Amino acid sequence: MTERLFEGADWDFHILQRVHDACEEVARNDLGLDVYPNQIEVITAEQMLDAYSSVGMPLFYKHWSFGKHFAFHEASYRKGLMGLAYEIVINSSPCISYLMEENTATMQTLVIAHAAFGHNHFFKNNYLFKQWTDADGILDYLDFAKNYVASCEERYGRIEVERTLDAAHALMSHGIDRYPGKKKLDLRAEEKRAGRRRQHEEEVFNDLWRTVPKGAAKSRSALSIERRRKLLGLPQENLLYFLEKSAPRLAPWQRELLRIVRHIAQYFYPQSQTKVMNEGTATYVHYRIMSKLHEQGRISDGNFLEFLQSHTNVVFQPEFDDPRFSGFNPYALGFAVMQDIERIVSKPEDEDREWFPDIAGKGDVMGVLRDVWANYRDESFIGQFLSPRLMRHFRMFHLHDDPEERAGIRVDAIHDERGFRRVRRELARQHDVGFIDANIEVVDVDLSGDRRLILHHHVIKGSQLNETDAKRVLQHLADLWTYDVSLIEVDANDKVLREYVVSPRPIPAAA
């Protein structure tokens, strides 16, 4: 029998090293994972709370909302409403995993298997992360951002910087390029070129506004609508990008702040599209690694039972009528689908052969899974791999709630032959961020008139914007644009449902 990695619950740094090496052996040899180098950091509960509040990032610029989140998390933690996450992991190279000091040796092993190998492999190999994030550059970039924000505060005043950041944060979810085509984020070069680019943009930008015609008659001919829209890059759904490039009266440092927020939003965009897959991968990986370590006798039965208990808690899926229910648990769903893929690949049944002809009985479990991990996001993953067997297992059903329908909420499909495809399609759609986020874009700027910025919200399924919030966000937008902003909500037939018009607040006397 192989020597145990540890006995009991205590751990020390030597044990962490052995645990990491043991996990790595399984991860590389048995699972064929390909990971960034690991860096493991042991932190306290307070530091964990701190990391929570700045979206898990070790270096972040200062802003009051992080303080708010800290106070909020701390309050619920103190009251015992919330346990702390066992780990936080950062998509960077080296890949940083935070371990809490209170964890037992078993938990540390679980966390290392989960984060340092599961998440790490996913970050390094999934196409979205490859396309949109720059693991090598992120930490340096955050460092740059932190210092840049601090230097702006020193120069232009904390209040001014806060105003700009508040506005940028309000628009953060609309500061994302959703479709590839632009080149991959290169944060290091980004940072290096910040100064030079600034100057260049100033010139380009000035040119643009110099085209604003002096006389009305000349304008129409000189600047056709199409050309104007093209110059401004319209329509544009990345509001932060648009403001950064085209807002007429922003100071260069404000543009840089918008850029920073935009880059961070973009960096996190893949994470929001891959919650189920990312957690599923990490959970699947830790389950395989822990089982293997136990098989090898490196973890005692007692410790393995402790692991199983945590694992079971993590993948617990309450049913819809359970008071604990709050949507699908990404850990449970992701893990279940991946285990199911393992089953389909190794021991398929007739139904599986019919539904998954490409992978059923293929035999190479890890090969298939690695391919899935690399090439899908939540929406396509569920749309492709959720099997009838799992839909039956979770007893999924699809509800359609039409406020016009008097009789109530209709059950549109259930887990039966007729319903499988519809349930699966609908669940996949629910995991499509492109579908969840409001579809808002800048469509035009009234250059010949009052420079009003015109945005459209394309309403889907009659779901309009929350009015209070929309007004507040638009206020921020108008403050940055410094002229009126109007947002028009239109349905699929271009019928106008509602229009907001917001004027900028006067800029307080510059400090």
Add this chain to the structure above:
Amino acid sequence: MHIIDRRLNPGGKSLENRQRFLRRAKSLVQGAVKKTSQERDIKDVLEGGEVTIPLDGMHEPRFRREGGTRDMVLPGNKKFIEGDYLPRSGQGSAKDSGPGEGDSEDAFRFVLSRDEFVDLFLDDLELPDLAKRKIAETESEGIQRAGYTTSGSPANISVSRTVQLALARRIALRRPRKSEMDELEAEIDACTDEDRRAELVARLEKLKAKAKRIPFIDPLDIRYRRFETVPKPVAQAVMFCLMDVSGSMSEHMKDLAKRFYMLLYVFLKRRYKHVEIVFIRHTDRAEEVDEQTFFYGPASGGTLVSSALQAMHEIVRERFNPSDWNIYAAQASDGDNSYSDGELAGMLLTEKILPICQFFAYLEVGESGGSAFDLSDSSLWTLYDRLRNSGAPLSMRKVSERSEIFPVFHDLFQRRESQEKTAP
């Protein structure tokens, strides 16, 4: 792979963000703090504590979609078949559950540290500006022992603590004792049997090697004495609480007075490292009492205000030299005084009390519901009014409701250009 121990990193990384948040939420938190402090006792207010603020005031807006037709896939279907209808409310209806956390941020409680609490509590208040305050703010630094540390200058090595730790370590690691080796050596000397001797020598060698590995004193054992600088206040403050407990003072009136004293105490505590409070209660005679007796002890009788003033004067003379102490007094009374006492009280105040006081606050408490301003001025009020008009450092207010306490206090102590001299 690197393992990094970050636990010893300087904590409080969130402090800056927390302060920004508090600054931002200041008016909200301040409101909450004031509300909280109304429900608490004098000591508790200084402990800091939980306040609840609406998170809505700190809302970070974003475009959110709502309404319209909704589709959802849920787990756990037990009985429904396609085409069923679920009632919208009550059992069995689907809950509104977008994935991720909901917007449950209506209000949240968080814990303010004592300093944060009191800071916000007293944010825009200031002591009446008087000369001695300047002294109060200058502090000298003293040095005080503060335990042991693992680094320091050789001069500060604590021999006893070092030896103690070395001993503990030697015992824990089972370092062979010298006596043990001596015994063994003696035994070897005395031993005649070759085999036995060889065995003993081997044992001795082993012990010696072990003793070498485990040093008698290891750098790890060394401890230094640690010193800490502590501020030593030069000036101190004393507050005299003078309360009329004669038969005419109701529980309600005492409660009002108590709240006022509490605020004053907290306020002074903030300004000075050392605040003394002297409780004096009086009927027709005055006595110095503890807090409990002051507020809750039964007493009754006639009213002679001068007795309290006399008592205060004596205590000052005995214990609080006006050149070292900032002296404050707050008097709460329903305003009744024995008719014959007015002149004596006035004399004591002008000649003995007011010249040594930084500030004298007079609070006239009335019955709840009754408006204090309807009645004609009480005898005390008339007396104080006269003194104030002649320029004494004196403030006076009337209070009849609990909720008025803070505004009145605030009014008395708010930051202003110079001390009020004229009637409100």
